Amino acid sequence: MAKSVLRSRWVKANCVKTHYTESGDDGPILVALHGGGAGSSGVSGMGPLLRELGENFRVLAPDSIGGYGETDASVPTPRGLLSRVDHTRDFVDSLYLDKFTIIGNSQGAFAAAQYAIDYPERIEKIVCIGSLTIAQAMGVEQAPTAPLKALMAYDGTPGAMRRMLEGIVADHSKITDEVIARRQASATRPGAVESMASFVKITSGLPKHPVHGMRMDMRQSFPRLTKAIPTIFIWGQDDAFALPETGRKVEALLPDVKFHWIPGASHQVQTDKPDVVAKVIREFVLGS
Secondary structure (H helix, E strand, C coil): CCCCCCEEEEEEECCEEEEEEEECCCCCEEEEECCCCCCCCHHHHHHHHHHHHCCCCEEEEECCCCCCCCCCCCCCCCCCHHHHHHHHHHHHHHCCCCCEEEEEECHHHHHHHHHHHHCHHHEEEEEEECCHHHHHHCCCCCCCCHHHHHHHCCCCCHHHHHHHHHCCCCCHHHCCHHHHHHHHHHHCCCCHHHHHHHHHHHHHHHHHCCCHHHHCCCCCHHHHHHHHCCEEEEEECCCCCCCHHHHHHHHHHCCCCEEEEECCCCCCHHHHCHHHHHHHHHHHHHCC
16 A cells, blocks of 8 residues: 655644644544654654555544644643643634544643543544553553653654654664654754743643643543544554563553554554554444
8 A cells, every 4th residue: 555645734723833744635634632742743652653554544633732743842831731721722723634543653642631521522533552651540550661751851862862762663673863863853943842841840740730630530531532532442462561461451441442552562552553444443443
């Protein structure tokens, strides 16, 4: 199957200048939310998957607020990760999307799930990919891993970026100089460092917030949601960031969700095995 061309696009999402990457033209709409980490973006986190899925779908991968990608880094995120959910709402509204399947990896999987909890009438199906954030929201704790420490230790240098990516991508041949340069340009552009630092600090305090903490707890809301909206979870069998044993604990808490375990894939399953992940998504959404 021919790989789709990726298109760089811009839109004003509730006054936020938002960059997104698009593939495909016709077919069901997929909105794909990238994970966290310095320099992450729609194309960096979801690009290989967009190339695979554009033949059958129209796929949209926005760069989040919080210092990610090329989206305006000056925009405040007063509710941290929950502000990503608000931005997702504003993004899909700006493009006049009615109903769609939502996809998210890692931190983006939490944003996708929380958006679906808030606006279930807009969501056709849900695809989550390897997410420690969802695990924590489901009450599953995990000791800090070496890749998580590498992510937190990013110091703005290309070497630190490479170490971070080597912790979340199993196939290190995918971590090219071009990938490093693109993520570096995003992570070190004016305002991005400060924006991400604020985003991370606020997000870390959300679980203990007297009000916002309720939305960070998915132990009841997510299982109930997945009884109403078809949902799958994709997890790398070699995930060194969100460990497979963590994923198995999450699997036990979501009896209505089918888990797909992908050999040879780490945390960014869609980067390691984009063809395999695309096949799973294609069959799930199209029903064949």
